[in-house]
Structure formats: C-alpha cells, structure tokens
Amino acid sequence: MQTAVSFQKGDRIAVIGGGLIGTSWAALFMAWGHDVALFEHEEASRNAIPPAVSGLIAQVAELAPGLPASGRLHLATSLEEAVEGAAWVQENVPESVPLKRAIYAGIEAVAPAGITIASSTSSLVWSELSADMTDPLRLITAHPFNPPHLMPLVELFGPDAARIQAAAAFYRSLGRHPVFLRREAVGHIANRLSSALWQEAVNMVAEGIADVAEIDAALVHGPGLRWSVVGAHMAYHLGGGAGGIGHYLAHLGPSQERRWRDLGQPRLDAATCDKLVAGIAAEAGDRDIAALEAERDAGLIAVQRALRGRRP
Amino acid sequence: MQTAVSFQKGDRIAVIGGGLIGTSWAALFMAWGHDVALFEHEEASRNAIPPAVSGLIAQVAELAPGLPASGRLHLATSLEEAVEGAAWVQENVPESVPLKRAIYAGIEAVAPAGITIASSTSSLVWSELSADMTDPLRLITAHPFNPPHLMPLVELFGPDAARIQAAAAFYRSLGRHPVFLRREAVGHIANRLSSALWQEAVNMVAEGIADVAEIDAALVHGPGLRWSVVGAHMAYHLGGGAGGIGHYLAHLGPSQERRWRDLGQPRLDAATCDKLVAGIAAEAGDRDIAALEAERDAGLIAVQRALRGRRP
Structure with missing residues (x-):
C-alpha cells in the first residue's frame, strides 16, 4: 500500500x-x-x-x-x-x-x-x-x-x-x-483550552468583575504572554519553587480545587451578549476587522521571528 | 492629605x-x-x-x-x-x-x-x-x-x-x-483565566486525551501564541468573519455553550497528581528548574522586545 x-x-x-x-x-x-x-x-x-x-x-x-x-x-x-x-x-x-x-x-x-x-x-x-x-x-x-x-x-x-x-x-x-492526541475529543486540545478560558472571561463580564478590554489586556500582558513561551502545566512546575509541580500539588492542590469551584458558568443570554458586543466595540475603537487582523498578523509574525530556535 | x-x-x-x-x-x-x-x-x-x-x-x-x-x-x-x-x-x-x-x-x-x-x-x-x-x-x-x-x-x-x-x-x-477590576474577585482577572484553562488541561491528562507535554505544546504553538498578541474576546471577534463577535454569538453561541458543558471538572487526586508529575518529568527531560526558568525568561524578553510599540 x-x-x-x-x-x-x-x-x-x-x-x-x-x-x-x-x-x-x-x-x-x-x-x-x-x-x-x-x-x-x-x-x-x-x-x-x-x-x-x-x-x-x-x-x-x-x-x-x-x-x-x-x-x-x-x-x-x-x-x-x-x-x-x-x-x-x-x-x-x-x-x-x-x-x-x-x-x-x-x-x-x-x-x-x-x-x-x-x-x-x-x-x-x-x-x-x-x-x-x-x-x-x-x-x-x-x-x-x-x-x-x-x-x-x-x-x-x-x-x-x-x-x-x-x-x-x-x-x-x-x-x-x-x-x-491519545484519543479523539471534541475540540481536540487547543479549542478545549480556549473554550475553558473564554468561559471564565465571559463570566467576569457577566458578573461585572471587569470590562472586556481589561480582561483582554490582562490576558495579553499576563498569562497569554507567558503561554507564548511556556505551557500551563510547565508554568505550575515553575511556580512550585525548587520542589516543582510535586511541591505545588502537595501544598496548593486543595486551594486550586477551591478556585475551580469558584469559577463561573455563564449563559450567553441576550444581556451578556450585549455586554460582549459593547465591550468589543470599546476595545476596537476605530479599528475595523481588517485593521485588527493586520495588527494580529504582524504581531504573530514578530513573536515567532523573535522565538525562532528557542522552542522545542 | x-x-x-x-x-x-x-x-x-x-x-x-x-x-x-x-x-x-x-x-x-x-x-x-x-x-x-x-x-x-x-x-x-x-x-x-x-x-x-x-x-x-x-x-x-x-x-x-x-x-x-x-x-x-x-x-x-x-x-x-x-x-x-x-x-x-x-x-x-x-x-x-x-x-x-x-x-x-x-x-x-x-x-x-x-x-x-x-x-x-x-x-x-x-x-x-x-x-x-x-x-x-x-x-x-x-x-x-x-x-x-x-x-x-x-x-x-x-x-x-x-x-x-x-x-x-x-x-x-x-x-x-x-x-x-470593577469589583474585587478572588484571583483577580489573570489567575481566574489561568485557573480555568488549567482545569481543562488537567482534565485532558486525567481523561487520557493527551499527555502533559503535548497539551503544553498545543498551548504554546496555538492559543498561547495568539493570546500574546490578541485577547480571548477579541479573538472571537476576529473569528466571526465580517460580522465580528455579534455574528459569532448569534450563530455559534449555542454550540459554544454545549462545549462549555463538555469540559471536565477533574479532582487533583493521587492518580491525577502522579500523571502530572510524570508528564512534567517527561516534558522537562534533563532541564532542571533553573534551566527552565532561564529559558522562560529569555523567551519573555525576546517576545516583549519583538512586540514593543505594537500593543495598545
């Protein structure tokens, strides 16, 4: 064959x-x-x-x-x-x-x-x-x-x-x-991760914790920046001090489980959708979709050129 | 005063x-x-x-x-x-x-x-x-x-x-x-987002969908890379085509809600913790924590230098 x-x-x-x-x-x-x-x-x-x-x-x-x-x-x-x-x-x-x-x-x-x-x-x-x-x-x-x-x-x-x-x-x-993947899953890996993160991003908008643009800025200048370089599991390994992820899980596993239970499960109802649409309008300002895509693509090219040869 | x-x-x-x-x-x-x-x-x-x-x-x-x-x-x-x-x-x-x-x-x-x-x-x-x-x-x-x-x-x-x-x-x-933040919240914004994403990352390990290193690689070369440039809300705006996030929510909101319900709620029990520790050991290979931190820091510096002046 x-x-x-x-x-x-x-x-x-x-x-x-x-x-x-x-x-x-x-x-x-x-x-x-x-x-x-x-x-x-x-x-x-x-x-x-x-x-x-x-x-x-x-x-x-x-x-x-x-x-x-x-x-x-x-x-x-x-x-x-x-x-x-x-x-x-x-x-x-x-x-x-x-x-x-x-x-x-x-x-x-x-x-x-x-x-x-x-x-x-x-x-x-x-x-x-x-x-x-x-x-x-x-x-x-x-x-x-x-x-x-x-x-x-x-x-x-x-x-x-x-x-x-x-x-x-x-x-x-x-x-x-x-x-x-070891076995098939709806959304494979990356869209499952994206979906899980966006669920809480929507929850924070629905709950009035922060505006759309602030949540996006927190991601871009915080965990998003870090995840362009190290994965989520590895980040917890590096957050565990000299004992690594084993130490982290032993000492902070229970508090992480409590945090998971504190995350929201929002509905995409009309009120929440309105807040998301208004929030994006505020974040985009006078940039239309073509301009936003051009910014994104230029950024993606710049980051990958900067990281070339650094990542396994 | x-x-x-x-x-x-x-x-x-x-x-x-x-x-x-x-x-x-x-x-x-x-x-x-x-x-x-x-x-x-x-x-x-x-x-x-x-x-x-x-x-x-x-x-x-x-x-x-x-x-x-x-x-x-x-x-x-x-x-x-x-x-x-x-x-x-x-x-x-x-x-x-x-x-x-x-x-x-x-x-x-x-x-x-x-x-x-x-x-x-x-x-x-x-x-x-x-x-x-x-x-x-x-x-x-x-x-x-x-x-x-x-x-x-x-x-x-x-x-x-x-x-x-x-x-x-x-x-x-x-x-x-x-x-x-508009109001106080445990974990502020970024750690709530990180925690939500990691919950699903742990779930995929617990459920045998993918190994630790593969999940980290999917994040770094996929959504993490993108989130170093555009936030999660904005990414859905750009995923909605010419109609932006309004079009996305109208057409794909219900399927997104179904995906949220398909995400896991793992426990950090002994079996899952063992898988995470073994997975990190495989991902780290012969790199100790100091070496991994040095790689992370060099990457963070390179990405930010590349993006200087590009981000609002």
Whole structure:
C-alpha cells in the first residue's frame, strides 16, 4: 500500500474547500514549494482565491524568509479533478458530518490508493467522520489553528500510528508544530483550552468583575504572554519553587480545587451578549476587522521571528 | 492629605517581604532609578537578596536597555525602618489575612499619612485585608504576574478611584501595563483565566486525551501564541468573519455553550497528581528548574522586545 511516507517535495496537494482555512493552507503549501489543486464548489468564492492566496504567501515569506514560494495554484472544477494524482488531501469543507462523508466517498473513488485524507475539522471527531469509508484508516484529523499559514499548531489524531507519524513529518516539513492526541475529543486540545478560558472571561463580564478590554489586556500582558513561551502545566512546575509541580500539588492542590469551584458558568443570554458586543466595540475603537487582523498578523509574525530556535 | 499623586522619581519605595515577588519588585524599582528599603524578617532570606537583585536588574536592562538602574538597596532590619519616609509601599508577605493585617497596622503607625499601601496579594481581596485599618482607602491590591520584573501586567483594585488612577500612573512609569477590576474577585482577572484553562488541561491528562507535554505544546504553538498578541474576546471577534463577535454569538453561541458543558471538572487526586508529575518529568527531560526558568525568561524578553510599540 502506498502511504503518506512516500510524500515528496513538489508532489501535488489537493485542497478541498476554499474558505478561510482552505485558502490559508493552500498559501502555506505553495510557499513551501508544493503545487496545489484546490476545489471550491462556489464560483464566487473560487474567483476570490488567487488574489487572497498571493497576499497570504507574502505573509508566510515575511515569517520565514528564503522559502521557495514556487508552488502553482490550479483551481479544479470538480472534486475528482482536484484529487486525481494528488499525494496528500487536506479537506476543509463546512462542519457537517453528511457533507464530509460524501466528500470522502468521492475522494476514495478517484484518489490514489492509500494516500492520506487529512481533515481540518475543529468540532467533529474521527469516528464520526470515518464511519462510511472503504478504508477508514486513511482518514486523519489534522486541525490547524487559525490562521493556518501563520500559526504553527496542527493537532493530529487517527488510529493508524504509522500514518500519524508520517503526517507529523509532512507538517514539520512545512514549518508546523504537530501535537498528538491519545484519543479523539471534541475540540481536540487547543479549542478545549480556549473554550475553558473564554468561559471564565465571559463570566467576569457577566458578573461585572471587569470590562472586556481589561480582561483582554490582562490576558495579553499576563498569562497569554507567558503561554507564548511556556505551557500551563510547565508554568505550575515553575511556580512550585525548587520542589516543582510535586511541591505545588502537595501544598496548593486543595486551594486550586477551591478556585475551580469558584469559577463561573455563564449563559450567553441576550444581556451578556450585549455586554460582549459593547465591550468589543470599546476595545476596537476605530479599528475595523481588517485593521485588527493586520495588527494580529504582524504581531504573530514578530513573536515567532523573535522565538525562532528557542522552542522545542 | 498627601496621596500617591505626589510620588516623584527618585522617591524611596518600601518593599515589605523579600521572597520571590518582593525581590523581583525591588529589582524593577531599582532598575527604573528608585531607591528601595526592603524589610524581610528572615535573616537567611535577607542575605540572599542583594545578589539575587543584581541578576534581576540585569534582566530588566536586557528587556529595556537605557534604564538608569541607579537605585540603591537598603536592607531594613524592621518594618518601621523600611516604611519611614517612604513614598510608596509594596507589600509581599505570605498570603495570610492576620499576618497582612498586622503588617498594615505596623505600617500605618509610622508611614507618612495617606501614602498608598499596595498589596501584591494573589488570592486575597481588598475587603478582607483592609477591615482593621485606620484609613482603609490607602490600601489597594496591585497584583503582578510572576516574575514581576519581566511581566508587564499589574491588576489594580481599590475603592478610591483617584488613588487607583495614581497607582496606574506609577506602574506605567515603570513600564508596567495596569488593568482595572470593577469589583474585587478572588484571583483577580489573570489567575481566574489561568485557573480555568488549567482545569481543562488537567482534565485532558486525567481523561487520557493527551499527555502533559503535548497539551503544553498545543498551548504554546496555538492559543498561547495568539493570546500574546490578541485577547480571548477579541479573538472571537476576529473569528466571526465580517460580522465580528455579534455574528459569532448569534450563530455559534449555542454550540459554544454545549462545549462549555463538555469540559471536565477533574479532582487533583493521587492518580491525577502522579500523571502530572510524570508528564512534567517527561516534558522537562534533563532541564532542571533553573534551566527552565532561564529559558522562560529569555523567551519573555525576546517576545516583549519583538512586540514593543505594537500593543495598545
């Protein structure tokens, strides 16, 4: 059986679905020298892809100067055309189990035997998605963090260990940082962490503890800054003094459990949603979404250039 | 009444308690040109402070080249000696209400009338701490994020709005980023966010979803990296497409509420603590705590230098 291990630089990659995530993946693959065949079924969306991709490739080049950026983009007019002869499939269609299952059936009908189909799904899990496949082991979940062309994280799950290792090697070859789930979970790792943190961020707004902009500033200048360098578990290890996390758990475990019970479980009711929308308006000021995204992207590039070579 | 508004560069600052936090504050104040009178009641700890402070000042200078770094350190042998004539008091004694109340009584007996007593408390709140004071309004909570000499965040609360504004001006003059609570809360803002995120990080270890090192890597290369640049609320605004957070809440609010209900509520029992300790050992490898701290500090300096001038 041909497996992902045989993937070579210059091989063609099929990108299925040309929304925000598919377009960003296409730019990343092309920046690293791969040709991309992209299938997007909506014609209006399809026409917007080439100019968008050019802008994103320029950002990747800013982040990682010296890349070949020689990949070519082919806009396929059918799923079959995109997938035929592809060495890798990255699927990014909307988050619907029936839709994704239909796409996988279409891919299995024409794609070279055994090549990996990697789903970018954020909210669905492998067992649901693979249920109707002829060869379910060829499916993996490979969830990027938005925007994929600038964020290194890719979260991997699939029951075929060799295929997961091959996927990790593939994403590493694109400057990504793959992480591994031991079992599938809704939201994988990163969105579970984000969701847990945002729950308390919303709670503090609902409870009137602090305004939206102050909570965001506390995160950016406090734990967010620290978590760009060390993880949450490791931070508690370093907060335990010479005894590390063992000492921390022995002495402060009970008070941490009490803190967990003190956290809120807000509802996103109309009153709370109004406070969130008003709070974001105050925080954004006169910056529209395009300006805020440009600030974010410039920041993401600056931080990663500063940390290059420092992180394991 | 003399208030914190009258604080001038070069005025002497009293630092009460010379543990990790007090020593780090002392270094920051001295790096920015202030003399410090530090009272630490344990003689053994006291002797370790001057060499520690020198190392920390060098880190501040690396982060912010060109600072005067001309402050002098005086190791006071009594609370009274530290506080007499001080223009600002930063209190960092252990997290005990009776101990802190006794310290405030001692300070009020000798400190210039009206000067601010800023408590670095992480887990106690203003109403508990100020209860026995002659002039409770002079107390504020001013919680830094560890390590204070490298982390910009200072979380402020107190019922005297003018004093809080003066405190914000003071901490800004030291290159800090103050944020404001509308009402007191255990853990202020940042530790509530950290605690909420860590709860799910522990849950994923307890449930066998992923290993400690993988969870830390997912955070550092995913949401942590993003949160060093944009806050959690703003990230959902940018995840909502052209409609921003209003569109996000209208369309994905219900699925977010379902995700919140899917998050875990782990116990720090012996089995989970063993997994955390073993996971950190695997993540740390042959790096001891000093090496890990040095990596963290170098990273914090690099990221902040990269982001200088970019963030509001």
